[in-house]
Amino acid sequence: MAGLYFEDCKEGLVIEHAIRRTVTETDNVLFSAMTYNCAPLHIDAEYCKNTIYGQRLVNSMFLLALIAGVTVQETTLGTTLGNLGFQEIKFPKPVFHGDTIHVRTQIVNARLSKSRNDSGIVTFRHIGLNQHDEVVCEAVRVGLMLLRPAQ
Structure with a gap:
Protein backbone atom coordinates (compact mmCIF):
# COMPACT_ATOMS: atom_id res chain seq x y z
CA MET A 1 0.00 0.00 0.00
CA ALA A 2 1.19 3.49 -0.77
CA GLY A 3 -0.87 5.13 2.00
CA LEU A 4 -0.04 5.42 5.67
CA TYR A 5 -1.39 3.00 8.19
CA PHE A 6 -2.64 4.41 11.49
CA GLU A 7 0.68 3.56 13.18
CA ASP A 8 2.54 5.70 10.62
CA CYS A 9 0.43 8.77 11.42
CA LYS A 10 2.52 10.36 14.14
CA GLU A 11 1.35 13.72 15.45
CA GLY A 12 3.50 16.47 13.94
CA LEU A 13 4.50 14.48 10.85
CA VAL A 14 4.71 16.82 7.83
CA ILE A 15 4.46 15.57 4.24
CA GLU A 16 5.42 17.77 1.29
CA HIS A 17 3.46 16.14 -1.51
CA ALA A 18 5.37 15.53 -4.73
CA ILE A 19 2.46 16.17 -7.11
CA ARG A 20 2.05 19.77 -8.30
CA ARG A 21 -0.83 20.83 -10.54
CA THR A 22 -1.33 23.87 -12.75
CA VAL A 23 -5.01 24.78 -12.73
CA THR A 24 -6.46 25.41 -16.17
CA GLU A 25 -9.49 27.25 -17.52
CA THR A 26 -10.87 23.88 -18.59
CA ASP A 27 -10.62 22.54 -15.01
CA ASN A 28 -12.55 25.51 -13.70
CA VAL A 29 -15.27 25.65 -16.35
CA LEU A 30 -15.88 21.87 -16.39
CA PHE A 31 -16.00 21.59 -12.61
CA SER A 32 -18.37 24.56 -12.39
CA ALA A 33 -20.59 23.07 -15.10
CA MET A 34 -20.59 19.56 -13.59
CA THR A 35 -21.63 20.94 -10.20
CA TYR A 36 -24.22 23.41 -11.62
CA ASN A 37 -22.29 26.34 -10.15
CA CYS A 38 -23.25 29.16 -12.49
CA ALA A 39 -21.62 31.93 -10.45
CA PRO A 40 -20.27 34.50 -12.94
CA LEU A 41 -17.08 34.76 -10.84
CA HIS A 42 -16.11 31.36 -12.27
CA ILE A 43 -17.52 31.30 -15.80
CA ASP A 44 -18.06 34.83 -17.13
CA ALA A 45 -14.87 36.60 -18.24
CA GLU A 46 -16.69 39.81 -19.21
CA TYR A 47 -18.43 40.06 -15.85
CA CYS A 48 -15.15 39.47 -14.02
CA LYS A 49 -13.39 42.34 -15.77
CA ASN A 50 -15.30 44.64 -13.40
CA THR A 51 -14.67 42.70 -10.17
CA ILE A 52 -11.95 43.37 -7.61
CA TYR A 53 -9.81 40.65 -9.24
CA GLY A 54 -10.39 41.64 -12.86
CA GLN A 55 -10.51 37.99 -13.94
CA ARG A 56 -12.30 34.72 -13.20
CA LEU A 57 -11.65 32.93 -9.93
CA VAL A 58 -11.09 29.19 -9.79
CA ASN A 59 -14.04 27.50 -8.11
CA SER A 60 -13.09 27.04 -4.45
CA MET A 61 -14.75 23.60 -4.32
CA PHE A 62 -12.48 22.47 -7.17
CA LEU A 63 -9.50 23.73 -5.18
CA LEU A 64 -10.60 21.84 -2.06
CA ALA A 65 -11.10 18.65 -4.08
CA LEU A 66 -7.71 19.09 -5.78
CA ILE A 67 -5.91 19.57 -2.49
CA ALA A 68 -7.59 16.52 -0.95
CA GLY A 69 -6.87 14.47 -4.07
CA VAL A 70 -3.18 15.38 -4.23
CA THR A 71 -2.72 13.97 -0.72
CA VAL A 72 -4.23 10.52 -1.39
CA GLN A 73 -1.19 8.72 -2.79
CA GLU A 74 1.05 9.60 0.16
CA SER A 115 -15.79 1.43 18.41
CA ARG A 116 -13.59 -0.52 15.97
CA ASN A 117 -10.56 -2.74 16.64
CA ASP A 118 -9.10 -2.44 13.12
CA SER A 119 -8.64 1.32 12.81
CA GLY A 120 -7.84 4.68 14.27
CA ILE A 121 -8.97 8.24 13.72
CA VAL A 122 -6.46 10.66 12.23
CA THR A 123 -6.80 14.41 11.84
CA PHE A 124 -4.92 15.86 8.85
CA ARG A 125 -4.28 19.55 8.12
CA HIS A 126 -3.92 20.08 4.36
CA ILE A 127 -2.39 23.32 3.16
CA GLY A 128 -2.58 24.29 -0.50
CA LEU A 129 -0.03 26.80 -1.76
CA ASN A 130 0.37 28.56 -5.08
CA GLN A 131 3.58 29.04 -7.09
CA HIS A 132 4.48 32.02 -4.85
CA ASP A 133 4.16 29.84 -1.71
CA GLU A 134 1.07 31.80 -0.67
CA VAL A 135 -1.53 29.76 1.20
CA VAL A 136 -4.64 29.48 -0.98
CA CYS A 137 -6.50 26.77 0.93
CA GLU A 138 -6.40 25.23 4.39
CA ALA A 139 -8.58 22.32 5.43
CA VAL A 140 -8.68 20.03 8.42
CA ARG A 141 -9.83 16.52 7.49
CA VAL A 142 -10.59 13.56 9.74
CA GLY A 143 -10.12 10.05 8.38
CA LEU A 144 -10.69 6.53 9.61
CA MET A 145 -7.35 4.78 9.00
CA LEU A 146 -6.61 1.06 9.04
CA LEU A 147 -4.24 -0.41 11.59
CA ARG A 148 -1.25 -2.21 10.09
CA PRO A 149 -2.22 -5.85 9.44
CA ALA A 150 -0.69 -8.43 11.76
CA GLN A 151 2.09 -10.40 10.06
Missing part, protein backbone atom coordinates in the same frame (compact mmCIF):
# COMPACT_ATOMS: atom_id res chain seq x y z
CA THR A 75 -1.52 9.46 2.97
CA THR A 76 -4.61 7.31 2.46
CA LEU A 77 -4.28 5.20 -0.70
CA GLY A 78 -5.49 1.74 0.30
CA THR A 79 -5.22 2.44 4.03
CA THR A 80 -8.37 4.38 4.80
CA LEU A 81 -11.90 3.25 5.48
CA GLY A 82 -13.19 6.70 4.59
CA ASN A 83 -13.39 10.38 5.38
CA LEU A 84 -15.25 11.30 8.54
CA GLY A 85 -15.44 14.99 7.74
CA PHE A 86 -13.82 18.27 6.83
CA GLN A 87 -13.49 21.19 9.23
CA GLU A 88 -12.03 24.69 9.26
CA ILE A 89 -11.95 25.11 5.49
CA LYS A 90 -10.41 28.46 4.50
CA PHE A 91 -9.49 30.13 1.21
CA PRO A 92 -7.23 33.04 2.24
CA LYS A 93 -6.08 33.94 -1.31
CA PRO A 94 -7.79 33.54 -4.67
CA VAL A 95 -6.66 31.05 -7.32
CA PHE A 96 -6.63 31.98 -11.01
CA HIS A 97 -6.22 30.03 -14.24
CA GLY A 98 -2.53 29.21 -14.65
CA ASP A 99 -1.69 29.05 -10.93
CA THR A 100 0.32 26.00 -9.90
CA ILE A 101 -0.76 24.37 -6.65
CA HIS A 102 1.29 22.23 -4.31
CA VAL A 103 0.21 20.72 -1.00
CA ARG A 104 1.61 20.13 2.45
CA THR A 105 -0.04 17.83 5.01
CA GLN A 106 0.50 17.76 8.75
CA ILE A 107 -0.81 15.08 11.10
CA VAL A 108 -2.60 17.02 13.83
CA ASN A 109 -3.96 14.18 15.94
CA ALA A 110 -4.19 10.39 15.95
CA ARG A 111 -6.12 8.13 18.29
CA LEU A 112 -7.38 4.57 18.25
CA SER A 113 -11.04 4.09 17.39
CA LYS A 114 -13.28 3.49 20.41
Whole structure:
Protein backbone atom coordinates (compact mmCIF):
# COMPACT_ATOMS: atom_id res chain seq x y z
CA MET A 1 0.00 0.00 0.00
CA ALA A 2 1.19 3.49 -0.77
CA GLY A 3 -0.87 5.13 2.00
CA LEU A 4 -0.04 5.42 5.67
CA TYR A 5 -1.39 3.00 8.19
CA PHE A 6 -2.64 4.41 11.49
CA GLU A 7 0.68 3.56 13.18
CA ASP A 8 2.54 5.70 10.62
CA CYS A 9 0.43 8.77 11.42
CA LYS A 10 2.52 10.36 14.14
CA GLU A 11 1.35 13.72 15.45
CA GLY A 12 3.50 16.47 13.94
CA LEU A 13 4.50 14.48 10.85
CA VAL A 14 4.71 16.82 7.83
CA ILE A 15 4.46 15.57 4.24
CA GLU A 16 5.42 17.77 1.29
CA HIS A 17 3.46 16.14 -1.51
CA ALA A 18 5.37 15.53 -4.73
CA ILE A 19 2.46 16.17 -7.11
CA ARG A 20 2.05 19.77 -8.30
CA ARG A 21 -0.83 20.83 -10.54
CA THR A 22 -1.33 23.87 -12.75
CA VAL A 23 -5.01 24.78 -12.73
CA THR A 24 -6.46 25.41 -16.17
CA GLU A 25 -9.49 27.25 -17.52
CA THR A 26 -10.87 23.88 -18.59
CA ASP A 27 -10.62 22.54 -15.01
CA ASN A 28 -12.55 25.51 -13.70
CA VAL A 29 -15.27 25.65 -16.35
CA LEU A 30 -15.88 21.87 -16.39
CA PHE A 31 -16.00 21.59 -12.61
CA SER A 32 -18.37 24.56 -12.39
CA ALA A 33 -20.59 23.07 -15.10
CA MET A 34 -20.59 19.56 -13.59
CA THR A 35 -21.63 20.94 -10.20
CA TYR A 36 -24.22 23.41 -11.62
CA ASN A 37 -22.29 26.34 -10.15
CA CYS A 38 -23.25 29.16 -12.49
CA ALA A 39 -21.62 31.93 -10.45
CA PRO A 40 -20.27 34.50 -12.94
CA LEU A 41 -17.08 34.76 -10.84
CA HIS A 42 -16.11 31.36 -12.27
CA ILE A 43 -17.52 31.30 -15.80
CA ASP A 44 -18.06 34.83 -17.13
CA ALA A 45 -14.87 36.60 -18.24
CA GLU A 46 -16.69 39.81 -19.21
CA TYR A 47 -18.43 40.06 -15.85
CA CYS A 48 -15.15 39.47 -14.02
CA LYS A 49 -13.39 42.34 -15.77
CA ASN A 50 -15.30 44.64 -13.40
CA THR A 51 -14.67 42.70 -10.17
CA ILE A 52 -11.95 43.37 -7.61
CA TYR A 53 -9.81 40.65 -9.24
CA GLY A 54 -10.39 41.64 -12.86
CA GLN A 55 -10.51 37.99 -13.94
CA ARG A 56 -12.30 34.72 -13.20
CA LEU A 57 -11.65 32.93 -9.93
CA VAL A 58 -11.09 29.19 -9.79
CA ASN A 59 -14.04 27.50 -8.11
CA SER A 60 -13.09 27.04 -4.45
CA MET A 61 -14.75 23.60 -4.32
CA PHE A 62 -12.48 22.47 -7.17
CA LEU A 63 -9.50 23.73 -5.18
CA LEU A 64 -10.60 21.84 -2.06
CA ALA A 65 -11.10 18.65 -4.08
CA LEU A 66 -7.71 19.09 -5.78
CA ILE A 67 -5.91 19.57 -2.49
CA ALA A 68 -7.59 16.52 -0.95
CA GLY A 69 -6.87 14.47 -4.07
CA VAL A 70 -3.18 15.38 -4.23
CA THR A 71 -2.72 13.97 -0.72
CA VAL A 72 -4.23 10.52 -1.39
CA GLN A 73 -1.19 8.72 -2.79
CA GLU A 74 1.05 9.60 0.16
CA THR A 75 -1.52 9.46 2.97
CA THR A 76 -4.61 7.31 2.46
CA LEU A 77 -4.28 5.20 -0.70
CA GLY A 78 -5.49 1.74 0.30
CA THR A 79 -5.22 2.44 4.03
CA THR A 80 -8.37 4.38 4.80
CA LEU A 81 -11.90 3.25 5.48
CA GLY A 82 -13.19 6.70 4.59
CA ASN A 83 -13.39 10.38 5.38
CA LEU A 84 -15.25 11.30 8.54
CA GLY A 85 -15.44 14.99 7.74
CA PHE A 86 -13.82 18.27 6.83
CA GLN A 87 -13.49 21.19 9.23
CA GLU A 88 -12.03 24.69 9.26
CA ILE A 89 -11.95 25.11 5.49
CA LYS A 90 -10.41 28.46 4.50
CA PHE A 91 -9.49 30.13 1.21
CA PRO A 92 -7.23 33.04 2.24
CA LYS A 93 -6.08 33.94 -1.31
CA PRO A 94 -7.79 33.54 -4.67
CA VAL A 95 -6.66 31.05 -7.32
CA PHE A 96 -6.63 31.98 -11.01
CA HIS A 97 -6.22 30.03 -14.24
CA GLY A 98 -2.53 29.21 -14.65
CA ASP A 99 -1.69 29.05 -10.93
CA THR A 100 0.32 26.00 -9.90
CA ILE A 101 -0.76 24.37 -6.65
CA HIS A 102 1.29 22.23 -4.31
CA VAL A 103 0.21 20.72 -1.00
CA ARG A 104 1.61 20.13 2.45
CA THR A 105 -0.04 17.83 5.01
CA GLN A 106 0.50 17.76 8.75
CA ILE A 107 -0.81 15.08 11.10
CA VAL A 108 -2.60 17.02 13.83
CA ASN A 109 -3.96 14.18 15.94
CA ALA A 110 -4.19 10.39 15.95
CA ARG A 111 -6.12 8.13 18.29
CA LEU A 112 -7.38 4.57 18.25
CA SER A 113 -11.04 4.09 17.39
CA LYS A 114 -13.28 3.49 20.41
CA SER A 115 -15.79 1.43 18.41
CA ARG A 116 -13.59 -0.52 15.97
CA ASN A 117 -10.56 -2.74 16.64
CA ASP A 118 -9.10 -2.44 13.12
CA SER A 119 -8.64 1.32 12.81
CA GLY A 120 -7.84 4.68 14.27
CA ILE A 121 -8.97 8.24 13.72
CA VAL A 122 -6.46 10.66 12.23
CA THR A 123 -6.80 14.41 11.84
CA PHE A 124 -4.92 15.86 8.85
CA ARG A 125 -4.28 19.55 8.12
CA HIS A 126 -3.92 20.08 4.36
CA ILE A 127 -2.39 23.32 3.16
CA GLY A 128 -2.58 24.29 -0.50
CA LEU A 129 -0.03 26.80 -1.76
CA ASN A 130 0.37 28.56 -5.08
CA GLN A 131 3.58 29.04 -7.09
CA HIS A 132 4.48 32.02 -4.85
CA ASP A 133 4.16 29.84 -1.71
CA GLU A 134 1.07 31.80 -0.67
CA VAL A 135 -1.53 29.76 1.20
CA VAL A 136 -4.64 29.48 -0.98
CA CYS A 137 -6.50 26.77 0.93
CA GLU A 138 -6.40 25.23 4.39
CA ALA A 139 -8.58 22.32 5.43
CA VAL A 140 -8.68 20.03 8.42
CA ARG A 141 -9.83 16.52 7.49
CA VAL A 142 -10.59 13.56 9.74
CA GLY A 143 -10.12 10.05 8.38
CA LEU A 144 -10.69 6.53 9.61
CA MET A 145 -7.35 4.78 9.00
CA LEU A 146 -6.61 1.06 9.04
CA LEU A 147 -4.24 -0.41 11.59
CA ARG A 148 -1.25 -2.21 10.09
CA PRO A 149 -2.22 -5.85 9.44
CA ALA A 150 -0.69 -8.43 11.76
CA GLN A 151 2.09 -10.40 10.06
